[in-house]
Amino acid sequence: MAIKVGVVGAAGYAGVELVRLLISHPDFELTAITSNADAGQSLASVYPAFAGVCDLAFTTHDDPIIKTCDAVFLAVPHTAALAAVPGLLAAGVSVFDLSADYRLSDPAVYEKWYATPHTSPELLATRTFGLPEIFAEDLAGAAVRHAAGEATLVACAGCYPTATSLGAYPAIDAGWLDDGAVVIVDAISGVTGAGKSANARTHYCSADECVEAYGVCKHRHTPEIEQILGLPDHVVFTPHLAPLKRGLLSTINIPLAEIPAQELTLDMVVERYREFYEGRPFVRVLDAGQMPKTSSVAGSNACQIGLALNKTARMLVVTSAIDNLCKGAAGQAIQCANVVFGLDERRGLPLIAMPV
Numbered sequence: 424m425a426i427k428v429g430v431v432g433a434a435g436y437a438g439v440e441l442v443r444l445l446i447s448h449p450d451f452e453l454t455a456i457t458s459n460a461d462a463g464q465s466l467a468s469v470y471p472a473f474a475g476v477c478d479l480a481f482t483t484h485d486d487p488i489i490k491t492c493d494a495v496f497l498a499v500p501h502t503a504a505l506a507a508v509p510g511l512l513a514a515g516v517s518v519f520d521l522s523a524d525y526r527l528s529d530p531a532v533y534e535k536w537y538a539t540p541h542t543s544p545e546l547l548a549t550r551t552f553g554l555p556e557i558f559a560e561d562l563a564g565a566a567v568r569h570a571a572g573e574a575t576l577v578a579c580a581g582c583y584p585t586a587t588s589l590g591a592y593p594a595i596d597a598g599w600l601d602d603g604a605v606v607i608v609d610a611i612s613g614v615t616g617a618g619k620s621a622n623a624r625t626h627y628c629s630a631d632e633c634v635e636a637y638g639v640c641k642h643r644h645t646p647e648i649e650q651i652l653g654l655p656d657h658v659v660f661t662p663h664l665a666p667l668k669r670g671l672l673s674t675i676n677i678p679l680a681e682i683p684a685q686e687l688t689l690d691m692v693v694e695r696y697r698e699f700y701e702g703r704p705f706v707r708v709l710d711a712g713q714m715p716k717t718s719s720v721a722g723s724n725a726c727q728i729g730l731a732l733n734k735t736a737r738m739l740v741v742t743s744a745i746d747n748l749c750k751g752a753a754g755q756a757i758q759c760a761n762v763v764f765g766l767d768e769r770r771g772l773p774l775i776a777m778p779v
């Protein structure tokens with residue numbers, strides 16, 4: 424029997440990417456898509472890409488059909504998820520939340536970075552963090568609880584934290600980081616990362632032919648990256664906006680301790696990364712000397728990682744590319760849902776980008 428799913432916030436950029444992927448998912452049946460702005464309109468009239476393939480129409484965010492789903496994907500801004508999650512879980516619906524509301528495990532950290540009270544901090548103890556390649560055991564535990572009849576909350580990792588953590592984690596986990604050193608992250612996102620509503624930074628005339636840093640030393644993804652890597656107050660994160668629709672590239676500079684820096688070769692680093700991601704279908708560690716580009720992952724759920732070693736400066740430089748809307752948002756949420764529902768994590772997810 425098909426698993427009934429709904430998307431709240433389906434007319435937004437992450438939401439419509441969920442819709443694109445869920446329509447062709449072999450095990451999930453998309454039964455509800457919500458948008459207050461577009462309520463009553465057909466999906467195809469708002470997004471003509473769906474003409475002839477889907478008869479669904481948008482209903483409002485409070486449509487009761489949402490609570491009849493087996494799982495709901497929340498593609499809504501932070502704080503909107505806080506308002507929706509407790510009611511969905513109480514109705515027995517599993518929730519895959521793309522917002523940041525349940526990502527940070529300490530509510531005080533959330534309140535500091537998001538400048539808003541956390542209204543259901545008790546759920547933070549039991550929620551699962553949705554980054555399958557790093558928190559596989561947590562997701563497997565959620566799958567067991569789900570099979571026993573428990574509604575599950577998965578807080579899917581953010582886009583910059585996904586690319587950055589997948590790039591940094593194998594080195595940090597190997598103990599290569601110099602004691603007390605700071606990890607420096609410079610990342611670039613396409614404009615869909617900022618959502619559907621244009622603002623002074625993202626409207627065409629500002630974003631086209633322009634690259635700029637923003638949120639410098641104060642971006643809300645800093646504590647999320649620190650939490651995943653286990654490095655509180657030791658990440659400097661600088662995001663940039665680039666004139667791309669889709670794509671996110673994160674370059675991570677990891678200062679190495681003396682001993683790994685002396686002993687490591689680039690081939691050994693590549694081998695360590697490949698061992699770490701063995702059996703993980705979406706992460707590809709490139710050969711030594713190759714660096715990823717956003718066009719190699721756009722439209723897919725892949726993350727490509729390139730590695731370089733500067734032995735004199737004792738620095739490992741990692742570059743990690745994802746599609747912000749897919750592996751950075753919708754694809755990752757579906758990957759998590761696949762695991763929670765006991766399916767192969769690849770179900771319904773594109774492995775390969777458009778090559779040109």
Ligand SMILES: NC(=O)C1=CN([C@@H]2O[C@H](COP(=O)(O)OP(=O)(O)OC[C@H]3O[C@@H](n4cnc5c(N)ncnc54)[C@H](OP(=O)(O)O)[C@@H]3O)[C@@H](O)[C@H]2O)C=CC1
Nearest residue numbers: 432435436437458459460498499500503522616618619752
């Ligand atoms: N864009 C990206 O690359 C990524 C986005 N995310 C996260 O996904 C979420 C959605 O982002 P994105 O698609 O970019 O944003 P958009 O602005 O494109 O879309 C937001 C959607 O949320 C809906 N919405 C707004 N307010 C509420 C509310 N109070 N209750 C319910 N729904 C509401 C809107 O509905 P309506 O149609 O009525 O306006 C709209 O459909 C955010 O939390 C974002 O941080 C995560 C990773 C990457």
Ligand SMILES: CC(=O)N[C@@H](CCC(=O)OP(=O)(O)O)C(=O)O
Nearest residue numbers: 521522523581582612613616617
């Ligand atoms: C380009 C751009 O503006 N990107 C957004 C991050 C993308 C996003 O939606 O953030 P989450 O992954 O936390 O949900 C930003 O910097 O706030």
